[in-house]
Amino acid sequence: MRTSRGVAxxxxxWLVALFAALVGGFARTAQMERLxxxxxxxxxxxxxxxxxGVEYALVRVNAGDRRLRWVPDGRDNAxxxxxxxxxxxxxxxxxxxxxxxxxSPLLAALxxxxxxxPGDADRIAGAIVDWRDPDSLIQVSGGAEDxxxxxxxxxxxxxxxxxxxxxxxxxxxxxxxxxYAKVEPFLTVFSGNDTxxxxxxxxxxxxxxxxxxxxxxxxxxxxxxxxxxxPPVLPDGQSLNDGGTGTYxxxxxxxxxxxxxxxxxxxVRNGGNGLPGSAYTALQWEEGTSPQ
Numbered sequence: 157m158r159t160s161r162g163v164a165x166x167x168x169x170w171l172v173a174l175f176a177a178l179v180g181g182f183a184r185t186a187q188m189e190r191l192x193x194x195x196x197x198x199x200x201x202x203x204x205x206x207x208x209g210v211e212y213a214l215v216r217v218n219a220g221d222r223r224l225r226w227v228p229d230g231r232d233n234a235x236x237x238x239x240x241x242x243x244x245x246x247x248x249x250x251x252x253x254x255x256x257x258x259x260s261p262l263l264a265a266l267x268x269x270x271x272x273x274p275g276d277a278d279r280i281a282g283a284i285v286d287w288r289d290p291d292s293l294i295q296v297s298g299g300a301e302d303x304x305x306x307x308x309x310x311x312x313x314x315x316x317x318x319x320x321x322x323x324x325x326x327x328x329x330x331x332x333x334x335x336y337a338k339v340e341p342f343l344t345v346f347s348g349n350d351t352x353x354x355x356x357x358x359x360x361x362x363x364x365x366x367x368x369x370x371x372x373x374x375x376x377x378x379x380x381x382x383x384x385x386x387p388p389v390l391p392d393g394q395s396l397n398d399g400g401t402g403t404y405x406x407x408x409x410x411x412x413x414x415x416x417x418x419x420x421x422x423x424v425r426n427g428g429n430g431l432p433g434s435a436y437t438a439l440q441w442e443e444g445t446s447p448q
Contacts (some may be wrong), residue, residue: 167182202410202418203222203443205240208407208420212237218426225381228400229356240410249403249423253364255319259350260285260295265364280330283314286329288389290316293423294420297337300329318344321440342411346403346423346439354390366397372396402426403439 181434209375216226227231228246235242243403253266267277275298292301292314302313308329319325322343326336342361352361354372362369368391375388376396387396403425411417425442 167419186297193238194321198412198414198416199418201410202240203420205237205242205410205412205442206408206418206420208237209235209242209244209410210406210424211435212242213246213404213406213408214424214426217246217404222399223382223384227376227381228404230358231377236394237410238411242411243409245407246400247358248353248400249344249346249405250349250353250401251358251361252342252347252349252359253348253352254344255284255322255325256288256345257350259295262351262364264297265366266342266361267335267339269360269364270335270342272335276330280328280335283328283330284325286405287325288316288318292316293422300303305329321345346425353401354394354399355387356400361415 172284192387200231213226213233216224217228218385219225224348226244226246228248229251230245230247233246235244253262259280263284264274264277264283267280269358270273272280279298282295282297285295286293286301294301294304300314305313310329311325315324316325322340322345324341325331342402343360345389352365354362354365354367355376357365359369359373362372375390377387379385379396403423405421405423408420408422409417410420420438421442422438424436424438426436429444
């Protein structure tokens with residue numbers, strides 16, 4: 157009987173240990189699911205706050221009262237939405253170099269501004285023009301047509317048609333990932349202008365245009381639309397624009413109190429493209445992209 161009682165006690169202890177392990181396992185699973193749910197919830201909240209930042213930016217950049225306008229020249233704008241602190245940066249696409257409209261000298265000057273050697277800058281700029289133009293003639297300053305691509309082991313050749321996206325320039329002969337990473341923030345395919353607007357251009361673009369980049373940027377930073385004062389004047393007497401032209405790159409960074417953060421980069425155009433209830437058309441939409 158003593159042996160039987162000992163065996164029974166041992167079985168009870170084993171059962172208690174088993175149930176304790178099961179309960180502990182269920183508790184850990186429940187805790188993990190709770191944490192996963194919290195992470196997913198915070199991600200959704202931060203993502204929606206970042207999207208709200210994009211939509212609010214369009215409201216402010218188009219505000220009828222000039223004192224309330226957010227100027228799309230790359231400055232940071234702070235906003236609070238719910239439990240999120242949102243930082244919004246707006247850049248008018250008209251302040252960038254258009255791959256389909258800019259001429260070779262401006263393109264080459266921009267590449268030199270980001271550190272590309274002069275000879276390489278001229279060749280890449282010429283190759284960009286050769287990529288988009290319909291003829292088979294190589295630019296005087298250098299470039300690349302079908303035979304050059306074939307010799308480099310690229311059977312696709314020059315496109316002989318406009319760029320459809322900024323990323324397409326990576327296929328141009330001479331372009332490297334390192335150069336693209338440096339020049340990408342200053343390029344667009346949405347302006348249609350051969351010359352960027354100095355009111356919104358980055359210092360690198362202003363310098364490539366042959367302008368006093370430091371002086372223009374300093375004037376822009378010193379001016380606050382909320383002051384009610386008119387926009388500053390360029391050295392040539394032209395007044396800087398304080399309102400946008402309708403197509404913008406917007407970086408919206410939303411940060412929750414617990415530190416969760418979401419960054420949204422969108423290129424949008426005013427107007428819903430005929431869609432009911434839509435105030436803008438999204439031309440590009442990327443989540444998790446840090447501002448330059």
